[in-house]
Amino acid sequence: MSADVPEIFMQQFWYSIKKVQGTDSYEFLLANEKCVVNVDVFRTILHICPRVEGVNFTDVPDDDTTLAFLIKLxxxxxxxxxxxxxxxxxxxxxxxxxxxxxxCLFGKTTSNDKLCKSRIDILWGMFYEENVDYPELIWEDLAIQIDHRKEKR
Structure with missing residues (x-):
């Protein structure tokens, strides 16, 4: 864990974070302040935008294309x-x-690691040097971890 983020804040974050019903946002307490974050806020926090002003991010491939990409690798x-x-x-x-x-995204590795779709899409974007919306993919991965954190206990 980063020395910049006190342990108490991380505990409060994981204890208090929950999905905002009917949205793709999450709310949590940080220093007893309620915060709401979604992919747009997350992208702003990371200060990542398309490489070319006015050009949208490249769409990631569908499942079939992803499987073909893995075979190509x-x-x-x-x-x-x-x-x-x-x-x-x-x-x-x-x-x-x-x-x-x-x-980087999960904090650990094991001998039987699997890559979820968002992490494969990160690999795909890096491999093809595409203008992929990496914050959205990282956000998707984080959302999965938050939504399934109770199953891992």
Whole structure:
């Protein structure tokens, strides 16, 4: 954890965060102040915008294209849908990059790591050097972690 963020704030964040009904936003307490954040706020916080002013982000591929991309990277394991994609079946260089993405977004790596669709889309954008909306993909990943945090306890 960063030395800049006191442990008490992180505990308060994870204890208080909840989805705002009917939206893609989440609210939480930080220093006893109610905060609401969504992908647009998150993108502003990260200060990431399209590389070319006035040009929209590139859409990420659909599931079939994602699977074809993984095969192009040399994925050798059984592959029926992206949720079954184990990092260990990738070639070493891609496995390393996937492990770094997992470590940065999830905080840990294990021998049976899987990549969710948003993390595969991050790889796709990096591979093809596309103008992908990385904050949206990171936000999607964070939202999944928040929504499923009670299942992991």
């Amino acid at each position: 040399g994925y050798k394991g059984p592959l029926y849908k992206h949720t079954n994609m184990l990092v260990d079946y990738m070639h070493q260089s891609w496995r390393t990059l996937a492990a770094i993405i997992n470590k």
